[in-house]
């Protein structure tokens with residue numbers, strides 16, 4: 001059964017905005033596949049997205065958000081395992097068609113898991129100062145798109 005999203009704590013909202021752009025990455029990859037775009041063009045974009053958006057996002061979650069529940073918590077174990085798996089998929093150079101299609105699928109599931117389950121639990125358990133730090137560490141500059149090859153258009 002799917003849980004309805006509850007109102008996101010304002011301190012975590014920058015991370016939820018990242019999630020929005022992450023879901024767009026998944027959409028762009030899907031679109032690229034359906035248009036028959038050369039995989040290496042999508043790989044170039046996804047490499048850029050990984051370095052400039054996914055990695056910094058993972059780091060903030062792991063350093064400031066996940067400790068609210070602790071690494072022994074089952075929900076955190078799952079999130080950390082998904083981060084490691086997604087990092088491997090982004091870094092894969094051997095079979096990029098396979099890794100891009102797995103990123104498209106699994107990254108979306110990861111974001112939905114965080115938005116629908118994990119972030120709600122963290123909001124419930126956190127002391128206010130544990131979430132306030134997110135606003136301080138998240139550089140909330142507006143999303144800068146990489147327009148050098150917009151293969152999804």
Ligand SMILES: [Fe+2]
Nearest residue numbers: 058061079114
């Ligand atoms: Fe995550």
Ligand SMILES: [Fe+2]
Nearest residue numbers: 019057061114
């Ligand atoms: Fe996330």
